[in-house]
Amino acid sequence: MAPGDGAAPPPAAGEVFGDRLPLLERYAGWLAGAGIERGLLGPREAERLWPRHLLNCAGLADLVVTGASVCDVGSGAGLPGVVLAAQREDCFVVLLEPLLRRATFLEEVVADLGLRNARVVRGRAEQHTARYDVVTSRAVAPLDRLAAWSLPLVGEEGVVLALKGARARQEVEEHAAALAALGVQEVEVVDAPSPEPEASTEVVRLVPGPPPRRGPGRPGARGPRVGRSPGSRPRRPPRAR
Numbered sequence: 001m002a003p004g005d006g007a008a009p010p011p012a013a014g015e016v017f018g019d020r021l022p023l024l025e026r027y028a029g030w031l032a033g034a035g036i037e038r039g040l041l042g043p044r045e046a047e048r049l050w051p052r053h054l055l056n057c058a059g060l061a062d063l064v065v066t067g068a069s070v071c072d073v074g075s076g077a078g079l080p081g082v083v084l085a086a087q088r089e090d091c092f093v094v095l096l097e098p099l100l101r102r103a104t105f106l107e108e109v110v111a112d113l114g115l116r117n118a119r120v121v122r123g124r125a126e127q128h129t130a131r132y133d134v135v136t137s138r139a140v141a142p143l144d145r146l147a148a149w150s151l152p153l154v155g156e157e158g159v160v161l162a163l164k165g166a167r168a169r170q171e172v173e174e175h176a177a178a179l180a181a182l183g184v185q186e187v188e189v190v191d192a193p194s195p196e197p198e199a200s201t202e203v204v205r206l207v208p209g210p211p212p213r214r215g216p217g218r219p220g221a222r223g224p225r226v227g228r229s230p231g232s233r234p235r236r237p238p239r240a241r
């Protein structure tokens with residue numbers, strides 16, 4: 001099925017996506033057309049595709065190291081995974097999605113956009129066994145469950161980036177004990193600002209600790225360091241323009 005007409009991008013989209021904008025416009029067409037027709041997005045989302053979806057996801061790109069392998073857990077209609085793959089040709093993005101209808105949509109989008117750095121994998125995060133540098137997600141599950149699914153998918157050097165928006169800090173507080181039990185070493189809430197104010201968001205960044213060992217004094221038992229830790233921030237890659 002051909003893509004439909006996506007709403008015209010706001011001026012901020014040109015600023016954020018640079019020369020990748022035509023690719024994002026084509027993706028917006030898919031979301032506004034087949035995405036809504038097949039029930040992957042609500043009918044009212046067509047009007048707010050850019051601030052609420054495409055620009056909202058765009059801020060993640062600044063938190064992903066150069067050349068990273070990425071798994072977007074629960075990609076749905078491709079958010080944030082398709083946006084990231086379109087922005088960052090240097091990264092390889094697996095779009096992990098269990099539902100056939102959504103995975104089929106993603107296959108069609110990836111083929112139509114010619115995203116050679118993206119692949120669709122149909123499956124559930126907790127049954128997936130590959131390892132990545134970065135695991136992303138948006139609107140998939142509460143932070144404790146999401147962390148339990150995402151942490152095993154990153155190696156010791158990897159990071160989990162969960163787009164959580166306004167609830168980010170509250171979720172970190174609510175699930176602090178669960179994160180400690182999972183051996184998380186560092187928890188950070190990172191601002192992902194956008195020139196389109198409505199699209200600005202917050203990302204929970206989790207750094208795993210060493211594999212848990214039994215007995216008192218295991219590193220994970222001390223609990224995570226919470227807050228900002230500029231020294232541990234990833235190298236900021238150049239924007240793909």
Ligand SMILES: C[S@@+](CC[C@H](N)C(=O)[O-])C[C@H]1O[C@@H](n2cnc3c(N)ncnc32)[C@H](O)[C@@H]1O
Binds near residue numbers: 126
């Ligand atoms: C609310 S949608 C969000 C989709 C997309 N990330 C977004 O922000 O628009 C949640 C998605 O998570 C997927 N999902 C649910 N449980 C999952 C699991 N255990 N592993 C991977 N994906 C899962 C669902 O199929 C659905 O596509």
